[in-house]
Amino acid sequence: MTKTRLWGLQLLFGWMNLVLAVPSIYLMFGMPLVMRQHGWTGTEIGLFQLAALPVIFKFTLAMPVQHVRLGGGHFVHWLWLLGLLLLALYVGIGRQNLIEHRLPLFALTFAISIATTWMDIPLNALAVQWLPRVEQLRAGSIRSAALFVGAVVGGGAMLIVQARWGWQAPFVIMAMGLLVGCLPFAALRDKASLQTQTEPGEQLxxxxxxxxxxxxxxxxxxxxxxxxxxxxxxxxxxxxxxxxxxxxxxxxxxxxxxxxxxxxxxxxxxxxxxxxxxxxxxxxxxxxxxxxxxxxxxxxxxxxxxxxxxxxxxxxxxxxxxxxxxxxxxxxxxxxxxxxxxxxxxxxxxxxxxxxxxxxxxxxxxxxxxxxxxxxxxxxxxxxxxxxxxxxxxxxxxxxxxxxxxxxxxx
Structure with a gap:
């Protein structure tokens, strides 16, 4: 694999890690500032953090991704399917300003947390599948950097975007970033089904x-x-x-x-x-x-x-x-x-x-x-x-x- 292709893959995986980090950071760490301005109590803001619970159960979300086949481009198809779910949730949460509607906002945030947590699994499975071991160290450092950048974007920039252009704007930007990141994975489908087959007699x-x-x-x-x-x-x-x-x-x-x-x-x-x-x-x-x-x-x-x-x-x-x-x-x-x-x-x-x-x-x-x-x-x-x-x-x-x-x- 050429260096240009390796760098392209690293940038693609790094971009997707950033795309999946921003919504959670924005909703869980940025949004409480807006909530407080609209009269949410400390208890309500604290209970809202329970929307992050799905990340604890990532091991259960990984099982269907590992064992339920979705055609030849196994992990890519899982990535796209979950990406469509996340896009639908962006549409749902961005249709109207929900800051005064506590239960719907929590429910949609919880669903977005499930989607981003679940989508992270096929994404990083593809990284392990496509990148040589020596490049996986670099992938880890790029992912870590993406999370720090995501904290700046989700915890700061998106709040400014919302203040200037309204409730929907951050979700439109996040949806566009998701689409831009998902489309190039069409080029990775040929290898996506390799090395994932279960050996005969192997326990699941x-x-x-x-x-x-x-x-x-x-x-x-x-x-x-x-x-x-x-x-x-x-x-x-x-x-x-x-x-x-x-x-x-x-x-x-x-x-x-x-x-x-x-x-x-x-x-x-x-x-x-x-x-x-x-x-x-x-x-x-x-x-x-x-x-x-x-x-x-x-x-x-x-x-x-x-x-x-x-x-x-x-x-x-x-x-x-x-x-x-x-x-x-x-x-x-x-x-x-x-x-x-x-x-x-x-x-x-x-x-x-x-x-x-x-x-x-x-x-x-x-x-x-x-x-x-x-x-x-x-x-x-x-x-x-x-x-x-x-x-x-x-x-x-x-x-x-x-x-x-x-x-x-x-x-």
Whole structure:
């Protein structure tokens, strides 16, 4: 495969990851600002976040994608089918302004969450199928960068679009982006049916797929790493805006620092971090990236504890963003490595569910620490969590790294 074609595929998968990230970020993280302006209570806004629950059940959504055949272009046809569903939901939610209609808005947001979560499965199964293993590290870094860019677009730009051009405008833009991304997949249909056939006598179902996944060399160690590496630093990012406001930083400066500068820093770090993995090797990169995350959180904790002022606080936030981008790029890349080509959808869905469970649970615990122990107590607790993840990474680095290197050489 030529370099031009590989870059074309990387851009296509990156664009689609961005397209699928923006609606969830816009509805779940951007829309609460509008809700508050229209009199929604804190409880109502909090309950609205339950619309994100479908992502926890991605492993169940992966099963039909893996085993229900839709013709020769298996995963491409699944992608298009779910894309049509998402377009229909954009039409439904954009027909009229629903900000005053709480139940319909929640129902449609919940449905969009299901569609984007489900559509992510055939998309990344195709990435595993088409990209050589060495390119999957780059794909992981591009996906991580796309999520940071999606946070800027969905959490900022789309709110400006809605304020200037009305309720429908963001959904029109998102629908156009989806169409532009889906059409080129027609060129990938010829290979979409390869490497997905079930061997004669092979068992199907949740348990059989799970047992075979954990039977891979290094898979059990990788699972523990997947569960612990990102959630603690991700929880810090979630609480950074209120933390900076409590430190006396003006709202507009917080928005620029975290929303814009932090997003750009995270995206650039994702791209650089993915490239450095190929230089360092997975066995070195895993503990190195988590050590960087630990140092970033310790610096932020000391800055808040010692009241070092806005300059140090801004620098600490950007360093946290950089370390988070590198860690997320590594996690996404290794997730593709442990997704077998003959179990593309089910392996990816299982890993995504495991990743999401701790990513949701840790911020809840962090919120409790914030209420009871204050900012420094919460940051100290999350730093301890990253320390534990670093020690685990040091312990499993050879088993996970050796498996990753073996996949690279075997491709």
């Amino acid at each position: 179902g949740f348990v059989a797929d799970w047992v075979s996944f954990f039977g891979q060399p290094g898979a059990k160690q990788w699972t523990w790493l997947l569960l612990t590496s990102f959630p603690f630093i991700g929880a810090v990012w979630l609480y950074l805006k209120p933390l900076m406001l409590d430190q006396g930083m003006p709202l507009e400066q917080v928005a620029w620092t975290v929303g814009i500068a932090g997003g750009v820093t995270g995206a650039l770090s994702s791209l650089i971090g993915g490239r450095l993995v190929r230089v360092l090797g997975a066995a070195r990169a895993i503990p190195a990236y988590l050590l960087a995350a630990l140092c970033a959180l310790v610096l932020l904790t000391v800055t808040v504890w010692a009241q070092l002022g806005p300059v140090w606080l801004t620098a600490s936030v950007l360093i946290v963003a950089a370390s988070m981008g590198a860690v997320s790029a590594l996690m996404f890349g290794l997730t593709m490595f442990f997704t077998r080509r003959q179990r593309n959808a089910s392996d990816y869905g299982l890993q995504s569910t495991l990743f999401t469970v701790t990513r949701i649970a840790v911020p809840v615990a962090a919120g409790v620490m914030l209420d009871r122990l204050g900012q420094v107590g919460m940051l100290t607790g999350l730093s301890f969590g990253v320390l534990c993840a670093f020690l685990l990474a040091w312990w499993v680095r050879h088993s996970v790294g050796t498996t990753a290197e073996a996949m690279l050489t075997a491709d």
